[in-house]
Amino acid sequence: MKKSISKKITRIVILIVFFSIALLGSINFYASYKQTLKAAGIELTGCANITTGIINAEELFKLTKDDSSVTPSVNEQLNWTVDHKPIFSTHYILSLDGKVLASDQHLKDIGLEIGSQVALPKEALTHLMQGHTYYTSLYVVNGEERQTGYAPLFKDHNPKNEVIAINAIDFDGQVIRERTWETNKGTLVVTVLLPIIAAFITFVLVKKMIQPIRFIQKQVENVANGDLTHPPLKIETNDELQALAQGVNTMVQSLKTLINEINQTGTTTTNNAQELSASAEVAHQAIQTMNTNINQTSDLILNQTNLTQQADQHLNQISTHLNQMDKTIQHSNEMAIHSYEHAQSGQKIVDQTLKQMQAIHENTGQVNDIIHSLNYKSREISQVISIITRISSQTNLLALNASIEAARAQEHGRGFLVVAEEIRELSVQTKEATQQVSTLINEIQLESKKSVEQATNSQKLVDEGITFINETNQAFNQIANTAQNTANQSKQLTNETKEIKAKMRILVEEVHHVSQLAHQVNETSQQTGQVSAEQIRVMDEFVLVSRNLSIIADQLKQSIQQFQIK
Template sequence: MKLRNSLTFQLGTIIAGILVVMLGITSFATYITAYNKLYDAAGIEAYGCANITTGLIRPEDMERALSGEQAAKESIGKDLNWTTGHKDIFQTQYILTLDGTLLALDDHLAEKGFAPGDTFYMDQEAIQLLLEKKHPTYSEPYTYGGMERLSGYAPIFKDHDTSKEIIAISVIDFDATIVKERTWDVVQSGILISIFPMLIASIITGFLIRRKVKPITLLIHQAKQIANGNLAVEEMKVKRNDEVGDLASTLDRMTVNLQNMIMTMRTTSITLATNADETANTLNDMSNTIQGVAHNIYEVTATVTDGLHHAENATDVLTSLAEDLQTIKVKADTSVETSRGTMKIAAQGEQLAKDINNDMTLIRNGSDMVSNTVSNLVTSATRVQAITTSIAGIAEQTNLLALNASIEAARAGEHGKGFAVVAEEVRKLAEQSNQEVLKVDQLIQEIMGHIQQVTSSTQDNTKYIEKGTKTVRLTAQSLGNISAAVSHTVEEIIEISHALTLEAEKSDHVVQMIQQLTQSIQEIKETLNAITAAAQQTTASIDEVAYSSNETNQMAHTLEQHVKSFKLKEC
């Protein structure tokens, strides 16, 4: 623990703070008391001197000064210089009228820029008291004329007769800062002397507090060890009869009780966890076994149910089969007659297919001739296209020759004009021939496109004719096979008709046996359903007990983990 967080430091700081505050309050009170006393003494001194020095002023000079005579004011001012000249503690002396106007003043006040007739500050409360009591008084400290002043006021009576009215006020100013300085000089040594006993008292107090608090520190350390799970702490041997001793003995008893409780909880948690594990394992085995039995029963039930359904379906199927067998027998007899008619139709179809095959051969030969003709037409069109290309080249060459002839005719001037006209006509004919050749070439291209389409169609027709010929040939073969197969089928249908009669009788007997089997399976199914319901209820009960056992097991393990966090004494 840091020193500033310790109880010793905090209590010592509080007590030292209290001592400092007490010293401050005492010093402040001493200062205020001394200041007030010195203030009163300075005020009394000031108004005492002001009162005494009023005797220096002649009554006739005062009357003339009040009437406004300047010489009288100056004469009184010279008399006032005597006071400030003989007492350095007084700064200025002056005479004020009752309304606060300077009547006369000494040289010190004149040096500050004041003159007779100026208004000067007066403490109205002090002046009011002076006028009422007709007794000297002094003002509160104030700042005026660049100086902090304490003024002593003394009344000046008419003709110096106290029974007459007050006609003016004699004022002596005392430097108020001197009062503060003298006060501090008086209390300074006392304050400094008081600091040393305070420091000694603080040190002694801190030592005593540390001595008293040390057992508490040890108890706190032991309590922290217990809080961290260490119950193997040594017993505190604090031989005191105060609260600290009670706390130590109480902490020791609590430690012993916690040790016993944790040991009991540890043993209990281990036993409980073991029993819970065994119970949970047993219940799980029982649950698994019952679930396996229930699953097997469920599978058997499902199998029986399926068997029941199959048996019922088999009954229906066999019943329907018996009916179908009878129907089939009737239809088989009918099929014999139908098949004989089919044989005749198949023979006729076979003959027609052979005739169609011959016709398809003739069509294929005609298609081959068309294909050869189209091929020859393509060859001719290619030759025509080559001829038109040659004609286009000749026309272009003729056009160039006509252009050259026009140029030469132009060079010949008048002699070549007729030749130029002929050359121009030749050029136009060449261009017209070229355009016509291009049109012929375009027509040939279109013819070639149509020929290619005809060729493609002819090739497709050839494929279709070959495919049709093949199909007709296969059809003829199939019809022949059908005719043979129908003949064989007629014989087999006759045999099947006899066999169906026997199978219908057997089917009726099987239906009766399956109906009896279905009734037995239904009874087995009901019994298995009852067993399954009982197994499910048993499994649900075991699951509830297993869930509770698992919760107990988890709580036991949790308790065991918490108990393991405590450290106990080894026995």
């Protein structure tokens, strides 16, 4: 189901107006609520300040001193406030720390009683201690919304004295909401009615404005159905709709002219297409005959080309084999030269190795002699150590005897006793040192013996290495001679192969030239055949197009006959 433009525009206008008014109404309601809350707070603080006078100053002072005997009297005084002004819900007195000292009979309705603790805001206490009133915003006490106004209670009701208690009066939160609703009721009603009125006015105006569009739509539908006999549109709105109507009129007139021209052109096209089709069929038969002759000539040339290409391929294969043979011979020659060079290098290395082995042989002999000499010296040192050990033992014995004699001499031999003791200690230390040196010399002699054995074995291995190097030197001489002979033979074979390659290259070029000529002739023949085949294909398409053109011309005449222009 299609929706009219007027309904769509009306819906959009309703949404815009409703959103705007709803936004303004919400802002207005919130501002009114804040003003009502402020007015209620001022009213609460004013009443709390005024009603301080109904409380007996002496009883109030006793009440702050926890004298409960005056509580019933003060409670009765507080009942007066709500009884005479029912808009208030509760009247009670707080201590400076938030404790309920006295209250009217309505305090129990919110779940509080005398002695209960009330959460007193710090900001409120600060204002009250400075002698100012204070009111709160809405807050919840046991599920009930409240607003409280506070006024300071001075000693003897004299503002010059200190604050001894707090006078508190509550508003029910529902009263504030009802006041706000009463204030904004009219505005909310207008908020609901105004979009409806705006929608009705918009619908009427839009429907009147789009009436010309219906006329234009009807004219376009007539053109779509092939009816061009209707009179031009007459719309005078001096806006885009008038321009659109003029454009539709121009389109209809242009369409009439186009249909007349197509009708005339279709008849001429049909006649020309029939003549063109007949001529194309004659040309098609002639081209087919020429194409048959060209194909026969192309087959003969193709056979000749194939034979020439086969000969060219065989010669190329022979030339390739010769090139490979030449590369192989050159590679063999290079390998032989490299072998000869490597053999000479190896021979030089062997000579150097032989010299180094001989030097190692001489050094090994010298090392062997040094180790023998070291072993001999170690034995001599061992003998000296034995002598030192015996001397140390004898010295120790003499020191012991001297100590005994010094002990016999008592006071006269005390100095000699000290010297004898020092000599004995030196003897002991000398003995220990000689034992350590003896141990080290034994280890040196053992290692020297092993070194002599290793040096002897190394000298034998060096002798064997010299023998092997001499044999290797002879083998390198034989390899060098053989490699030189191989290089000379490879060089001679390379020269002969180059002469054969030169002659074969000339023969290959001549056969390849003949093959290229035959290939060019074959390509020319094939191109001619392809051109001929393409001409046949084009003529087939041309015949088909001419026939289709005739059919299309007839269909075009039938199509434009559905338009009524007279």
